[in-house]
Amino acid sequence: MMMDQNQYNLQILESLRFHPLFRGVEPDTALTLLSHCEIRHFEKNEIMHKNDNPSEGLLLMLEGLSEVFVSNHNNDREEVLEVIQKGELIGFSRIADFLGVSKQVKSEVMVKVKAVSEVKAIYIPFEVIKKRWDDPTVHDYLLTQAAIRLKDIYTSFAEQVNLAQKYSENEAIKIRVQDIMSENVISVTPGTSIKETAQLMHEHRISSVLVMEKESLKGIITERDMVSRVVAQGVSTTAAALEIMTPDPLAISRFAYYYDAISMILLKGIKHLPVIEDSKLVGIVTLSDLMRKKSENVMKTIQKVEQAELVSLPIVKSAIYDVIDSLLKDHVPILKTLEIITNLYDRLILRIIDLSIQKLKAAGRQQPCAFAFYQMGSSGRKEQFILTDQDHFLVYEDNSMTANNYFSELGKEITKNMESAGYARCKGLMMCSEQEWRGSLADWEERLRKWTLQSTNDNLLVAQNFFSYRFIAGSNKLHERFESIISNQIKRARIFLFRLAQIEREYPIPNLDQPIRSLLKLERKTIDMKREVFFPFHHSLQILSLLHGKPSGTPIDKIEWLLNRRVFSDAFAKDLMEAVSHVLKLFVKHRWHEEKGGSDRTSNLSFTRLSGREKEELIISLKTLRELQRQVFNHFSLLLS
Numbered sequence: 001m002m003m004d005q006n007q008y009n010l011q012i013l014e015s016l017r018f019h020p021l022f023r024g025v026e027p028d029t030a031l032t033l034l035s036h037c038e039i040r041h042f043e044k045n046e047i048m049h050k051n052d053n054p055s056e057g058l059l060l061m062l063e064g065l066s067e068v069f070v071s072n073h074n075n076d077r078e079e080v081l082e083v084i085q086k087g088e089l090i091g092f093s094r095i096a097d098f099l100g101v102s103k104q105v106k107s108e109v110m111v112k113v114k115a116v117s118e119v120k121a122i123y124i125p126f127e128v129i130k131k132r133w134d135d136p137t138v139h140d141y142l143l144t145q146a147a148i149r150l151k152d153i154y155t156s157f158a159e160q161v162n163l164a165q166k167y168s169e170n171e172a173i174k175i176r177v178q179d180i181m182s183e184n185v186i187s188v189t190p191g192t193s194i195k196e197t198a199q200l201m202h203e204h205r206i207s208s209v210l211v212m213e214k215e216s217l218k219g220i221i222t223e224r225d226m227v228s229r230v231v232a233q234g235v236s237t238t239a240a241a242l243e244i245m246t247p248d249p250l251a252i253s254r255f256a257y258y259y260d261a262i263s264m265i266l267l268k269g270i271k272h273l274p275v276i277e278d279s280k281l282v283g284i285v286t287l288s289d290l291m292r293k294k295s296e297n298v299m300k301t302i303q304k305v306e307q308a309e310l311v312s313l314p315i316v317k318s319a320i321y322d323v324i325d326s327l328l329k330d331h332v333p334i335l336k337t338l339e340i341i342t343n344l345y346d347r348l349i350l351r352i353i354d355l356s357i358q359k360l361k362a363a364g365r366q367q368p369c370a371f372a373f374y375q376m377g378s379s380g381r382k383e384q385f386i387l388t389d390q391d392h393f394l395v396y397e398d399n400s401m402t403a404n405n406y407f408s409e410l411g412k413e414i415t416k417n418m419e420s421a422g423y424a425r426c427k428g429l430m431m432c433s434e435q436e437w438r439g440s441l442a443d444w445e446e447r448l449r450k451w452t453l454q455s456t457n458d459n460l461l462v463a464q465n466f467f468s469y470r471f472i473a474g475s476n477k478l479h480e481r482f483e484s485i486i487s488n489q490i491k492r493a494r495i496f497l498f499r500l501a502q503i504e505r506e507y508p509i510p511n512l513d514q515p516i517r518s519l520l521k522l523e524r525k526t527i528d529m530k531r532e533v534f535f536p537f538h539h540s541l542q543i544l545s546l547l548h549g550k551p552s553g554t555p556i557d558k559i560e561w562l563l564n565r566r567v568f569s570d571a572f573a574k575d576l577m578e579a580v581s582h583v584l585k586l587f588v589k590h591r592w593h594e595e596k597g598g599s600d601r602t603s604n605l606s607f608t609r610l611s612g613r614e615k616e617e618l619i620i621s622l623k624t625l626r627e628l629q630r631q632v633f634n635h636f637s638l639l640l641s
Contacts, residue, residue: 042121063119065619208272209221259330288510301316302318324386327340355417367406368398378391383553392437393430416433460499460500540629565629580621
């Protein structure tokens with residue numbers, strides 16, 4: 001039994017030999033010191049330490065994560081001050097007791113340490129530290145650790161205060177549709193005359209009425225319907241409301257958040273939303289209601305985009321940036337924020353394409369055949385919030401000289417106008433102004449064949465960027481044909497996918513659990529979010545999606561696709577969505593801070609700017625993304641079969 005214990009202590013000693021408390025100590029002496037220590041295990045959410053508990057030593061984390069927090073009894077929230085990782089110490093507040101200089105002060109606010117996951121730690125009594133106290137290395141280590149801990153906690157505490165102030169001043173994130181809707185709904189029946197309907201709208205000074213049959217919502221009539229269907233088309237005012245109503249209108253739940261209503265209005269181009277509860281009409285929310293809740297700039301920006309001319313394109317960027325600022329200040333969830341902003345940028349691109357076609361038409365150039373326009377990169381993934389370099393390509397139907405000449409001019413015009421709107425030209429020339437990034441279906445089929453058969457590093461890099469594409473404008477039928485060509489090529493390109501997976505092996509997402517020999521935390525202060533997180537994440541998801549038959553789509557689309565095909569479990573898909581949301585939130589916050597401050601854009605995220613909660617969520621998120629990479633590696637056998 002003693003032999004077993006000695007063997008166990010030797011294993012512990014091997015893992016601790018770089019630790020300042022044991023570094024340079026003779027093995028026999030170290031084993032003697034370890035005999036006074038104790039390995040302790042903690043379950044997830046178990047309290048590991050309280051500041052009012054008597055303690056005669058320190059806990060050194062060997063495995064897992066824990067967090068230092070203060071319970072806020074007013075709102076049942078836990079304010080996280082710090083995340084403690086593998087190789088770090090718990091119980092610094094008791095060093096004052098050890099030195100004999102502390103004063104016992106009772107406090108109702110209790111600082112506690114809780115296990116975030118299963119934790120393995122070693123309890124080191126102060127008598128062990130006392131025996132090593134004369135070594136300067138131990139002094140320096142404890143002083144450095146205490147200084148780092150104090151700095152981290154102050155930084156985290158300041159962040160918590162800032163967040164508390166933001167939430168107290170800005171309640172927008174909590175506002176639901178029921179808080180802003182109008183319960184006084186004016187309605188008519190399908191048989192009510194148009195004249196009577198118009199009189200009701202005038203009397204009540206409203207811009208829409210709902211068409212109800214008993215308690216069932218049948219349609220909606222707006223001022224626009226009155227103008228476009230009665231005045232313009234000459235429908236008689238004696239006709240029934242049924243003749244001009246929009247049937248089966250979109251509706252929203254009363255419990256949806258206000259930004260859900262903004263998003264629906266933005267995406268669908270409507271101004272009136274009936275509000276329902278258990279399939280029953282309970283109110284209506286209008287564009288005016290939303291405008292009073294800080295979304296006025298969203299609607300004004302839509303108008304600026306859709307009414308933009310070539311000379312006014314530059315002003316659209318600042319309008320969209322105002323919307324970004326508003327959404328971030330309102331703490332709208334990041335995926336919803338990016339959805340709204342992406343839709344604004346898509347509208348801008350559609351307007352640019354339309355203006356470009358109009359300019360060629362004015363010069364006597366007629367569009368010879370159908371085309372499809374695609375975005376790549378952050379725009380293709382619906383992750384663009386700050387205007388970056390252009391990444392796009394054109395596909396067109398015919399391979400004639402006429403078509404080639406026309407789309408050569410159109411590609412150059414689109415690229416020029418995007419630059420005018422604020423999109424920098426791509427340094428890698430991945431733009432439809434370049435011959436390599438436009439072409440007929442036959443041209444693209446040949447390019448894809450070349451990329452997949454000749455898997456050189458250059459071709460693989462081009463393919464990685466290409467497979468973030470998203471259809472933006474043009475012919476849906478042509479897009480379907482294009483995707484069919486891609487799918488057929490990928491089915492015959494297993495070696496190509498294998499080579500993509502091989503590249504990902506060389507770029508593992510970092511694990512922020514520090515080894516014990518890195519206790520002073522001097523080796524890593526930042527993380528390159530693009531190079532170390534987003535690129536490997538996007539590429540891994542790309543490989544799995546291609547393997548299982550989905551060549552395009554946003555990361556969220558691809559996660560849902562792989563979930564539906566049971567490549568991902570429900571639990572993993574949920575964890576992955578949360579991880580993506582968190583890393584995007586951190587990155588957007590970081591880049592927007594740089595943009596507003598006028599500093600150079602970087603993708604290096606500094607840990608000192610993160611609160612304790614953000615650090616914890618980042619560590620957990622990276623673990624989830626590493627698991628995605630592992631799943632790609634596990635598919636190697638499928639890639640070769």
